[in-house]
Structure formats: C-alpha cells, structure tokens
Amino acid sequence: xxxxxxxxxxxxxxxxxxxxxxxxxxxxxxxxxxxxxxxxxxxxxxxxxxxxxxxxxxxxxxxxxxxxxxxxxxxxxxxxxxxxxxxxxxxxxxxxxxxxxxxxxxxxxxxxxxxxxxxxxxxxxxxxxxxxxxxxxxxxxxxxxxxxxxxxxxxxxxxxxxxxxxxxxxxxxxxxxxxxxxxxxxxxxx
Amino acid sequence: xxxxxxxxxxxxxxxxxxxxxxxxxxxxxxxxxxxxxxxxxxxxxxxxxxxxxxxxxxxxxxxxxxxxxxxxxxxxxxxxxxxxxxxxxxxxxxxxxxxxxxxxxxxxxxxxxxxxxxxxxxxxxxxxxxxxxxxxxxxxxxxxxxxxxxxxxxxxxxxxxxxxxxxxxxxxxxxxxxxxxxxxxxxxxxxxx
Amino acid sequence: xxxxxxxxxxxxxxxxxxxxxxxxxxxxxxxxxxxxxxxxxxxxxxxxxxxxxxxxxxxxxxxxxxxxxxxxxxxxxxxxxxxxxxxxxxxxxxxxxxxxxxxxxxxxxxxxxxxxxxxxxxxxxxxxxxxxxxxxxxxxxxxxxxxxxxxxxxxxxxxxxxxxxxxxxxxxxxxxxxxxxxxxxxxxxxxxxxx
Numbered sequence: 001x002x003x004x005x006x007x008x009x010x011x012x013x014x015x016x017x018x019x020x021x022x023x024x025x026x027x028x029x030x031x032x033x034x035x036x037x038x039x040x041x042x043x044x045x046x047x048x049x050x051x052x053x054x055x056x057x058x059x060x061x062x063x064x065x066x067x068x069x070x071x072x073x074x075x076x077x078x079x080x081x082x083x084x085x086x087x088x089x090x091x092x093x094x095x096x097x098x099x100x101x102x103x104x105x106x107x108x109x110x111x112x113x114x115x116x117x118x119x120x121x122x123x124x125x126x127x128x129x130x131x132x133x134x135x136x137x138x139x140x141x142x143x144x145x146x147x148x149x150x151x152x153x154x155x156x157x158x159x160x161x162x163x164x165x166x167x168x169x170x171x172x173x174x175x176x177x178x179x180x181x182x183x184x185x186x187x188x189x190x
Numbered sequence: 191x192x193x194x195x196x197x198x199x200x201x202x203x204x205x206x207x208x209x210x211x212x213x214x215x216x217x218x219x220x221x222x223x224x225x226x227x228x229x230x231x232x233x234x235x236x237x238x239x240x241x242x243x244x245x246x247x248x249x250x251x252x253x254x255x256x257x258x259x260x261x262x263x264x265x266x267x268x269x270x271x272x273x274x275x276x277x278x279x280x281x282x283x284x285x286x287x288x289x290x291x292x293x294x295x296x297x298x299x300x301x302x303x304x305x306x307x308x309x310x311x312x313x314x315x316x317x318x319x320x321x322x323x324x325x326x327x328x329x330x331x332x333x334x335x336x337x338x339x340x341x342x343x344x345x346x347x348x349x350x351x352x353x354x355x356x357x358x359x360x361x362x363x364x365x366x367x368x369x370x371x372x373x374x375x376x377x378x379x380x381x382x383x
Numbered sequence: 384x385x386x387x388x389x390x391x392x393x394x395x396x397x398x399x400x401x402x403x404x405x406x407x408x409x410x411x412x413x414x415x416x417x418x419x420x421x422x423x424x425x426x427x428x429x430x431x432x433x434x435x436x437x438x439x440x441x442x443x444x445x446x447x448x449x450x451x452x453x454x455x456x457x458x459x460x461x462x463x464x465x466x467x468x469x470x471x472x473x474x475x476x477x478x479x480x481x482x483x484x485x486x487x488x489x490x491x492x493x494x495x496x497x498x499x500x501x502x503x504x505x506x507x508x509x510x511x512x513x514x515x516x517x518x519x520x521x522x523x524x525x526x527x528x529x530x531x532x533x534x535x536x537x538x539x540x541x542x543x544x545x546x547x548x549x550x551x552x553x554x555x556x557x558x559x560x561x562x563x564x565x566x567x568x569x570x571x572x573x574x575x576x577x578x
C-alpha cells in the first residue's frame with residue numbers, strides 16, 4: 001500500500017516536472033520569436049500592397065472593430081484607397097488574399113495571394129500573374145463572378161483550367177472581403 | 191443551418207480526412223483487412239472525434255486564447271486527446287460492457303491516430319464556432335468510417351483475387367486506396383461556391 | 384551493433400517502405416521535392432532531440448506513464464520547429480501548413496523513442512535517430528521526385544522534361560500519392576527477393 005502511494009507520487013511528480021520544464025522552454029522560445037513572426041507577416045502584406053498599388057507611397061494601419069484596414073496614400077499624401085486582408089477555405093486549406101480598392105470603394109485595384117496550400121501545379125496557379133491580373137479594375141458594386149470559359153460580362157473572370165474550385169474560392173473570399181471592408185469603412189465614417 | 195450541412199457534406203465526401211488529407215492512414219491500412227474490425231474501429235473514431243473536437247474547442251477558446259497561451263496548443267491538444275481516450279475507455283467499460291466488448295481493443299489505438307489531432311487543429315485553423323466544431327468532428331469521424339468500411343469490403347474481395355507476388359500485402363492496399371481516392375474526387379463538384 | 388543500425392534504418396527495416404510508418408506526412412507533403420526535403424529535415428530534428436531527451440531520462444520515467452512523457456517531449460520539440468520555421472522560413476512554414484504539428488503523431492518518432500531510445504545508451508540512441516531519420520528522408524525525397532517529375536515535369540522547380548511532355552496531373556493530386564507509394568513498395572519487395 002505504502003509502495004503504491006510512493007509510486008503514484010513519483011508518477012505525478014515526474015509528469016508535472018516535465019510538463020513545467022516543457023512549458024517554460026516553449027514560452028521562452030515563443031517570446032523570442034514572436035516579434036520576428038509578426039514582422040514576417042507584416043512584410044508579406046506590405047510587399048503585396050506596393051505590388052498592387054504602384055503609386056502608393058505611404059501606408060497607415062487602422063483597426064476598426066479589431067480588424068486591420070490599410071489606408072493607402074500617394075506621394076502627395078492624398079488618400080488613394082484601402083487594402084484589406086481576407087481569408088477563407090480553398091480546396092486543400094486556408095487561402096489568404098490581400099486586395100486593394102480605390103478610395104470610393106467602387107473599383108478594385110488588384111489582389112495578391114498571401115498564403116495558400118493548394119495543389120502545386122494546379123490550384124497554386126492562383127498565384128500566377130495571368131490569373132491575378134484579371135481582377136484589376138473590376139467594379140465592386142456587383143459581386144465578382146467566376147466562369148469556366150470566356151468571360152463576357154465586366155464583373156466576370158475566367159477560372160484556371162482544372163482548378164475551378166481554387167479559383168472559385170478566391171472569388172468567394174474576395175467578395176466576402178469587399179463586403180466586410182465596405183461595412184467597416186461605413187462604420188468608421190459614421 | 192446551411193453552413194452546418196455544407197460542413198457535413200464537404201467533410202464526409204469532398205475533403206475526406208483519409209483520402210485528401212491522408213490523416214489516419216495507419217489505422218486505415220491496419221484494420222481495413224476485415225469488415226468486423228473496421229466497424230468497431232470506425233464507430234470508436236466517430237465517438238472520440240466528436241468529443242475531442244468539442245472539448246478542444248472549449249479549451250482553446252476559453253482557456254488558451256484568454257490566457258494568451260496559444261503556443262501551447264499542440265501539447266495541450268495531444269494531452270487532451272490522450273486523456274479523453276482513457277476516460278472514454280473507463281466510462282464505457284463501467285457503464286456499457288457490451289459496447290466495451292465491441293470497441294474496447296480499438297480505443298487505446300486511437301490516441302496515435304493522427305486524424306483526431308488533425309481534426310482539432312483544422313477546427314481551430316478554420317475559426318469554427320462551437321456548434322460547427324461539433325458537427326465538424328462528427329462528420330470527420332463519419333467520413334473516416336465510410337472510407338474504412340468501403341476499403342474493408344474491397345479488401346475482403348481481394349482475398350479471392352490472384353495478386354502478383356510483389357504486390358501482395360501493402361502495395362495492393364495502397365493502390366486500391368489510390369483508386370478509391372480517384373473515385374472520391376468525383377464528389378468535388380458536389381458543392382458550388 | 385552499429386552496422387545493424389545502419390542496415391536496418393536505411394534498408395531492411397525502412398520506416399516508410401518496410402514498416403509503413405508516418406504515412407500521413409509521407410503522402411501529404413510529397414507534392415514537390417522542396418516540401419519533401421523540408422519535412423524530412425523537420426522530422427530528423429524532432430527525432431534526434433526527442434531521442435536525446437528520452438534516452439537521458441530512461442531511468443527516471445515511471446513505466447506506466449512513459450508514453451505520456453514521450454508525447455509531451457515530442458510535442459515540445461515539434462512546437463519549437465513550428466515556431467522556428469514561422470520565424471525564419473515563412474515560405475516553408477506556409478507550404479507545409481498543418482503537417483508540421485502533425486509530426487507529433489508521426490508513429491516513427493514515438494516508435495523509435497519507445498523501441499530504441501528508452502532502452503539504449505545515449506550514443507546509440509542518437510545514432511539510431513539520425514539513421515532512421517535519414518531513411519525517412521530518402522524515402523520522402525524519392526517519392527516526391529517521382530511525383531514532381533511525372534506531375535509537373537520539374538525537379539526542385541527546374542524544368543527537366545521537354546515541353547512536349549504532358550504532365551500527369553493525377554500525380555500531384557491525392558490519388559497519385561497512393562499509387563506512387565504502392566508501386567515503390569512493390570519495387571522494394573522485388574529488390575528484396577532478388578537478394
């Protein structure tokens with residue numbers, strides 16, 4: 001009886017001790033890397049913003065309802081538009097896209113894919129210029145549509161061959177993001 | 191409601207855990223040899239996965255996020271799953287001996303089933319709310335079971351086939367799984383975004 | 384002993400082709416060679432340090448809770464790898480996505496800790512970890528090369544097949560992973576029988 005108590009105490013002691021040490025090590029590693037991880041994410045977003053809006057010279061971050069919106073300014077310090085990060089499910093996993101609109105939120109300036117784990121060679125081709133450039137200058141008053149062949153209307157883009165699901169996912173995430181951004185800006189103006 | 195149905199269909203058929211994410215392959219290859227053991231394993235997984243997903247959601251959102259300890263996510267999840275399996279095993283043994291007889295030997299194996307941890311991690315990554323997390327866990331388990339049963343059925347038939355010597359055992363099973371994955375890709379057009 | 388470790392880890396007891404362990408990352412991340420290499424290195428790192436700690440603690444840990452202790456140790460090192468990749472190699476971290484945390488349940492690591500590191504002295508445990516990790520690594524790279532060459536006509540992103548080659552798209556999709564691995568295991572069986 002006494003032995004089993006002693007054994008149990010030892011089990012509890014070893015488990016607690018090891019968990020504590022692991023917890024300490026992890027919190028130390030995490031805290032030392034936290035700044036760098038944040039900086040990496042920020043760098044990706046800023047690179048994308050300057051890629052989309054080439055006349056953008058200065059970016060200001062502002063959070064509304066705990067969501068970050070990027071305000072874009074040109075070299076004369078005039079507001080030229082907004083950028084916003086939107087995310088959702090793709091075919092294999094999460095897709096994050098950054099898009100920018102002009103200051104009246106009527107015209108799309110363009111999109112960049114920040115993160116995707118789509119199938120290499122198929123879905124991951126949403127990263128290619130020929131796909132992304134289709135979004136330049138689309139109107140934002142109607143939702144963007146994704147068609148398989150020959151877009152005819154002004155708000156349509158052509159899906160990538162054999163990657164329709166990923167293309168549709170991008171369009172869906174974009175439409176959701178535009179709606180979000182409109183609501184947030186409206187709230188801010190009020 | 192529509193969201194929940196969408197999650198259900200896409201997790202069971204389109205983004206099946208075994209065939210598109212390759213989660214839970216070890217038990218999938220291990221116990222799919224006989225239909226009876228596949229049934230036992232399948233139901234244990236549904237059971238544990240639903241619980242694991244809900245409890246992981248509660249712990250993540252009510253404890254880890256509140257205390258800023260998100261980086262402990264992996265350790266906490268794996269421990270939760272391991273203890274959950276133990277508790278479920280004890281509970282079933284005490285209150286339902288008949289169920290224990292059916293699931294008993296499969297429960298300990300589940301701890302090392304990567305599908306359970308994968309389910310908890312994906313559930314967090316997709317920002318599901320509590321109800322969605324429960325449905326997600328259940329449908330992921332169901333998807334696993336469906337594929338496991340289909341596979342077991344095929345493999346029982348395979349026993350009567352003349353398989354080339356080098357392909358016997360693992361290779362033919364893997365190739366069968368590949369063909370099954372090809373079939374399940376047909377479901378990918380089921381939901382239009 | 385040392386010779387046996389090498390022979391078993393790299394060939395006769397190969398983790399992927401013989402024991403069929405760690406299938407989840409093996410099949411999921413081998414769409415490109417680069418992903419295969421990164422996953423292989425991550426697994427070697429986790430395996431090495433987990434074996435180190437497990438071997439050091441082998442006389443301290445009570446028998447009944449050894450699996451729980453090993454799991455905590457493995458999960459710690461996996462989290463470290465995850466944080467390290469996010470901080471220093473964000474591209475690789477994005478490409479491997481959720482499969483980094485899933486290294487925790489990779490049966491190779493728990494299997495080696497339980498079967499070898501917990502029973503042998505430090506130097507042997509470390510050697511075994513490196514060799515087994517090496518075996519896993521070459522398995523991943525082989526599988527990834529076949530899939531990338533046939534599926535995209537490239538290797539490490541460089542085109543090596545002529546443009547007239549029409550990529551077999553199925554190879555980079557999930558079914559291709561099963562088909563290629565099945566064939567590779569059959570080839571290994573064949574080689575074994577010649578000997």
